[in-house]
Amino acid sequence: MKIIYILMFVSLWSLGLFFLANRTRSTVWIGLTILLGGSASFAFALHLSIIPYIPADWLSPGLSYFLYWLTVAAMHIYFYVLPYVYCMGGLWLNESVTGFVKKVLTLALLPGPWLLMADHWAHEPWNQFEVARFRWWDGLYIAAGSFGYIFAYFKEKSEAARRRQWRIFVLPLAMLWAYTSDYIGFERLELGWWSFRLDSNGMWEANFIMILGTVGFIIFYIARSGFLGIKLRIERERIDYSIRTLTMGVSILNHSIKNEIQKIDYLAEKSRVQLESGQSDKAAHTIAQVHGLTAHLLHMVNRIKDKAEDVVLHEGEHDIRQLIDSVVASAGSLIERRPATITSRYDAEGRLYCDSVHVAETLSNLIRNALDALPASGGGIELHTASTRQEFRITVQDNGAGIPPEHLAKIFEPFFTTKKHALNYGLGLSYCTSVMSKHGGRLSVAASEPGKGTTIVLHFPYARFKPLAPAFKRQADSRTLDQVNPF
Template identity: 50%
Template sequence: MNYFYIVMFLSMWTMGVVLLVFNRKSNFWISLTLMTGGMASFAFSIHLTIVPFLLPRGWLTPTFSSFLYQLSVVAMTVYFYLFPFTACMGALWLGAVRTTKKKALISILLFIPAVLVGGHHLLKEPWASFDISHFRSWAGFYIVLSLVFYGIAFKREKEFYTRKNKKRVGVIFTLGTLFAFVTDFVGFRSLTMGEWSFELKSNGTWKYNVVVVLGLVAVIIFYLVKNGFMGIKLRIEREKRDLSMRALTMGVSILNHSIKNEIQKINYLTEKTEGYIHTGQTNKSLQSIEQIHSVTAHLLDMVGRIKDKADDIVLSETQVGVKDIFTAVLEPMQPLLESRSVRVAVMQEEDGELVCDTMHLKETLSNLVQNAVDAMDPEGGTLTLRTVSAKRYYIIEVTDNGCGIPKEQLGKIFEPFYTTKKNAYNHGLGLPYCVSVMRKHGGRLTLVNAETGRGTTVILHFPIQRFKISSELSVYTPSMPMSRSVNRF
């Protein structure tokens, strides 16, 4: 049975910390009530459980023994002289008085008697001996006042759910403080704590504190799970709701960002197809139409898997040729590259296949190529896709000779919704999405040589286990005509 006293103070202190962590401003005094209320069971635990456990094992040195003894006396002093006051404050700050200034003033005034009574004990009475009759009346005054404050707080509250919450708090803490007052402040006549024994004169009802306190803790936990308590569940649900809204907003923005890129490709391809038709180049127009089909298929695949991009990316892995991925990314973008006068060089030290999510990797590379193109000067530039097989990683590099990235922006470009592009179609989600894709593949994305005016290299690091060698080096260097550029990222 003595072990239950450990459970008592641990459960009360845990509840106090939980309430304090979730809403320190509103729950401060309620948390303090639980913490000070657990001091008595903590003191009894030292005498009845902890010391009897340590003593026969020879772990209780004289210094440690003296420390534990003094600690138990301090805990009992805090309980007798501060618990009634904190219980009263918990009721006051629940809403009995509306303005903070009035609450603070009343708190200071009510703290004075607790200080005087406690100070009298420390100065005039034996340190480890408590005559309950000396402070019983003041304890009763605080407990009665707490009941009044709870009643006022409940009566003043008009909002339905807050009123229900205050009713639960009032009932639980009223029962708890009333029972503690009856058993410990009325039931006790005197307590003298020795090392290691104590002399307690009481009616014995304090032994039932275990059942009542643990029962009240169980009720609090029940309300936490079912209906919420002291705003905790409300806050958790609000945070979940906010997180869901942020995920939804980000998902819609990412989809918008990706759709914008794909529609841009379709516009370029449509213009090219129209030109081919007018000039009678049937074969080239058919090729452009096939490219449009490829873009729309990718777009539909991406829309079908929007949850993966809005919430958590889930990979659907296959083994695909790296050259095929580059072709799938570059061919739909060829009209854009031509219009921007961008030369493209693809250099593979070793051709092979990569175990990856094809859709997400294509989208990642499309984002990086689009960023690189946007960084080019109006006179055009060079975009290089290069692969390297290293000891630990298979690397894909995307390098441009564009405007680069200012140093002051390097720490921000991976943040969601951060963008330097001055138009309504960019949401700053391209790079954060690319980083997420690489992390899901067990790799990482890094930037090198990202200096203003010197271009940028983005490196995708894949675990080497994902790459399977199949053939030899290849180089792909198509030339494209000119166009103007906009800011990167």
């Protein structure tokens, strides 16, 4: 049984460090909560399962004193710091709360743990804990944190995302159990010299069930389909990675050629019809568009190395409006004779330091996917730029068929596709993900509901974006491309 205490803190620390290594702004506090949640198990493991079984002559007095101090510090962290960190996890998980409000609340609530520790040191020996002195103050932090987790779930607008996000309730459940067993169940704890005296209702002895069950639950979903955006991929051995990179490089080239040939074939037929009907000016304009497509295709071919290595960026500053407008114009051939519209809206303008060829190809892939998802009766696609203090975003939103919830975890994987056409290889989103990763950003599905549409966001680090000065902003902020007059 005593080995269980060691397993408890080792599993919590390992999982907490994994979250911190794969952290995002909203999950860093959750990783800290899991990590600090193992502090009590660490203290109990040293007192019950480790030090009693180490021969006395193996530990020097200095080392023994240092380890004892660590256990006392660990209990201070568990009783005073953990509730604050858990509260911050619930706060920062809420995307509906502005960053400014989060920072203000983070600073406003920070003095709480220090005041509780100061009260402890003023009235009690440093190695003794009268839990009644801080029980209800900690309870306020834990209640606020639990409310934050619940609020984040119900404020999620996407039904598909909410179906995935229910897993976060395992954290409030585990914390509420810990509060009941340790903060309410404990009356007094005294850490002696490698012994301790605990007055409690004994509920804490079942903590290993909740802790190991919670860790197992989170690891299961990390490995299976992801937990809070973190997914463990076990299949990344060196040989598999090399083969996948080689295959994907060649397939990306095939994918790009296929897409451009479809456009060229359409434009060639269109120019033939225009010439036969005596519309030579329009035919010349159509043929000029072919030159643009072939130039883009040549760029892509030249950028794939002889051995089909990973995506390589050739970066520079590019006007974001010109970049998006060129992609929208190129997509015009795809929506002619279709009841579809493509709209661009610019809430953020300026210059983006990026590889314009790969970013344009990424946007083209997303537009093609959106067009494939639109119903036969018609629909719309909107490209929208926006920026925050942390990132620059390009959003591609459609009102098409949406992505089935069971496919959301797989859509970015190479060769996964729901399209039955032989020319669809399931590489578009995988390529887009690789491009964004190379830019230090990411690609995310912000929302997707069957029958209502999908919203995909390109996230670029803000350092790559140079906003346009207000005095030089353009008068018009949007452009619409429709099937009647696409150019």
